[in-house]
Amino acid sequence: MLYLIDSSAVLNDFGFEFRPEHKYITTPLIINEFRDMRSRNLMENALQQGLLSIGDPKKETINYVEDTVAEKGFTRLSRPDLSLIALALDLKKQAREFLLVTDDFSIQNFCSVLEIPFQDAIRGKIEKEISFSLECTACKKTLEMSSKARKCPVCGSNLKRKRLEE
DSSP, X not given: OEXXXXXXXXXXXXXXXXXXXXEEEEOHXXXXXXXXXXXXXHHHHHHHTTXXXXXXXXXXXXXXXXXXXXXXXXXXXXXHHHHHHHHHXXXXXXXXXXXXXXXXXXXXXXXXXXXXXXXXXXXXXXXXXXXEEEEETTTOOEEETTOOOSBOTTTOOBEEEEEEEO
């Protein structure tokens, strides 16, 4: 099995190990998140043993993920998170069988939206998918997250992001 590894999988699970019967892949931006000695050594050893490889997502896939994130309102995803999701989409387009391993609920939620297979490391999986809309702070008019509006088209008040649970 091929596992696409997020830093949260390794950082949260002190018993995490790279097993020789599996292959692992991650992005350079995720590798840069490993700063403590334990996780850094784990990564370096896995790279040296050929258990872990580093993959760069395609630029057009990163652009697609960035656009979709903005459209759907997932503001808590970092650049490394976006690179990981983009690499997952590249693997999916290649019809590769893989699992993205993360304890980050924002990544899990976005993977659910994009139908990317994922599993948790130790914290558990999200219970339900969450999406977002824009809502007027005064008249409560609701707009799609993809709207470019900064002010309410009805009353001119400010808009705020609103969490919607499905």
